[in-house]
Amino acid sequence: MRPAAGTMHAGRPGGAAVYWVGLALCVLFGGELGAVAAGIADTSVPLIVISANLAPWTAMLGFALLLAGRRRRQEAVAGPVRTEAAMARIESSRAVGEGPEIPLQLDLTVAPTGRSAYRAHATAVVNLMDLEDYRAGRTVVVDHDPERPWDVRVRRRSGAEFAGRIALAKIDTAPVETRRSAPARTREAGGIRLGLLAALAGALLSLVPFHGFYG
Known part of the structure; x- marks a missing residue:
């Protein structure tokens, strides 16, 4: 792949x-x-x-x-952020606001190509009509920085490259111990x-x- x-x-x-x-x-x-x-x-x-x-x-x-x-x-x-696309499994999804554009707090298992999967938090703002696509167990496409793996951003549109792969994707839940979090800032x-x-x-x-x- x-x-x-x-x-x-x-x-x-x-x-x-x-x-x-x-x-x-x-x-x-x-x-x-x-x-x-x-x-x-x-x-x-x-x-x-x-x-x-x-x-x-x-x-x-x-x-x-x-x-x-x-x-x-x-x-x-x-230095500049280098992002790569990857698929991710939604482990949990929680709305943190209201309105037609709903902010969600997501717990993800990110599965980079050729590397071990890991857990990370991310946020996404989705339209009310698309909310079903962001429930637990669904697969989404994210952009992540291999040097800063906690920096994960969910794509609103997966793109043609991932359309077929999402339907066939089977991503196993990564252990909580693999969670990547931003280092404490001083x-x-x-x-x-x-x-x-x-x-x-x-x-x-x-x-x-x-x-x-x-x-």
């Missing part, structure tokens, strides 16, 4: 720009907190009101962009710490024009 040709997907561009914009916003957030403190010390009501209202929005946007930028930079370092915690340090720097710097902290 000839394995399907793999496809290459480059990482999303713009990670560095998003990262630096997020870091700058974290500094600005710290400056707004410093401005609030300075306004309290100087009894400046307008400064307190303006800074206190802007700070939460700046913080949310800054940390979100900072974490997204770090994630994209990590993906760029890891970069989010590192990004939050960096953002907090940037906010602290911004707060200290803001005291110079607003309160003359350094005399």
Whole structure:
């Protein structure tokens, strides 16, 4: 059985720009907190009101962009994703939302050509009319990365290449012990710490024009 040709997907561009914009916003957030403190010390009501209202929005946007930028930079370092098509057996299917387009949480046995089958989780968004095709025991076509086997994406259309093979496929359930999961990520915690340090720097710097902290 000839394995399907793999496809290459480059990482999303713009990670560095998003990262630096997020870091700058974290500094600005710290400056707004410093401005609030300075306004309290100087009894400046307008400064307190303006800074206190802007700070939460700046913080949310800054940390979100900072974490997204770090994630994209990590993906760029890891290199492009190489995906291969494979058939998979649905072990369980659970709806996690409602509507005509229903999100499903799937437990799969992925059976790559020429390699051992393994278990993995995946999500899929399917039309209500196609829900029967995603019940337990059915076979679907997925794209997976051999270097990151936990990264499994279910195809909405199997394609002509797999149409006949799906009907004849007999995939045995892989043991739970073979489940592949993404490694624990620590970069989010590192990004939050960096953002907090940037906010602290911004707060200290803001005291110079607003309160003359350094005399």
